[in-house]
Amino acid sequence: MRYIIGLLLGIGVIILTFVLIFRALSGGGGDEQQQRSAALLDYANTNAVVRYTIDGPVNQNEIHSKVRITVSKDQVLFEQIQGYEGKLVQTKTYPSNPQAYATLLRSLDKSNFTLANKNADKDERGFCPKGKRYIYEIINGSDTVQRLWSTSCGAKEGSYQGGDATTIRTLFQRQVPDYGPLTSKIQNL
Secondary structure, X not given: OHHHHHHHHHHHHHHHHHHHHHHHHOOOOHHHHHHHHHHHXXXXXXXXEEEEEEEOOOOOHHHXXXXXXXXXXXEEEEEEEEOOOOEEEEEXXXXXXXXXXXXXXXXXXXXXXXXXXXXXXXXXXXXOOOOOEEEEEEEEOOEEEEEEEEEOOEEEEEOEOOXXXXXXXXXXXXXXXXXXXXXXXXXXX
16 A cells, blocks of 8 residues: 555656656746736827838839738828838828727737747748748847847748737738738739
């Protein structure tokens, strides 16, 4: 009987050890998520902006296209960019407000907008040359607080480690009421 109790206690200690090791390796959970949420929501009443860029396939300068959506507490800015030097082809602005911005920031946080792979290449140029590169930024004045990227070629490329890039893309596109008509005629995007 003593051996059975000893065996059960030994198994319990082993299971507890694995649980503690797993929690340590995964970062423990709760506190980090709360700090991330608070940090992203701290920008709601500032002049900071969040920006999402879709950079088209690698091709000749005259046909290369980008779309950039920049959201602040006061406005949403849509930009269509041609070439690698950033020639603005089309811009359009829409009004916003701090409540809408705070809601967007919270939604971005819930979609892991700030989750980064710190070991990834910081420069997205040249990756996924036949596809698209997606750039996720937080800019506060002249300071780029965050600049992460992913590609349409697969989740293994890029510094963005969040799990829900499709939701982030949709959140930004929905900030531009006429996104579909504005982008429908952009070739190579």
